[in-house]
Amino acid sequence: MIEHDQLRALIRAGIPDADVEIFDRTGTMDHFNVTVCSAAFNERSVLEQHRLVYSALHDALHDGRVHAVELKTVAREKA
Numbered sequence: 001m002i003e004h005d006q007l008r009a010l011i012r013a014g015i016p017d018a019d020v021e022i023f024d025r026t027g028t029m030d031h032f033n034v035t036v037c038s039a040a041f042n043e044r045s046v047l048e049q050h051r052l053v054y055s056a057l058h059d060a061l062h063d064g065r066v067h068a069v070e071l072k073t074v075a076r077e078k079a
Contacts, residue, residue, distance in 0.1 A: 001029040002065040007057075014056025015040050019076075030067040041075035049073035 008020045015038050023033040034053070041049040050071055060066040 002060055003029070007032065007034070007060070007066070010060055011036060011053060011056045015052060017076075025068075025070070030065065032066065032068070033070045033072075035072040035074065037074040037076050039076045041073055042077075044075070046073065049075070 004022045004024070007022055011020050011034075012018050015036065017038050017040065019037040021035040025031040025033055036049075036053050038052075040052060044052075050073060053071055053073065054061070054069075057066060057069065061069075
């Protein structure tokens with residue numbers, strides 16, 4: 001189980017410019033729909049974008065705080 005702010009912080013630790021939207025799919029705080037928007041995704045395939053996010057969530061996925069993530073990534077123009 002993980003709070004939205006903690007989940008957002010994990011993603012931002014790996015992708016500092018990320019805008020993160022989180023929806024708890026089941027009410028159990030371990031199954032999430034997550035949308036991440038970042039300039040880090042520019043010129044990367046969707047698979048590479050998802051790998052960046054899953055890398056940031058690695059520990060939470062492996063220790064059970066996060067059980068499932070349905071992920072959407074969006075590339076943002078660099079400022």
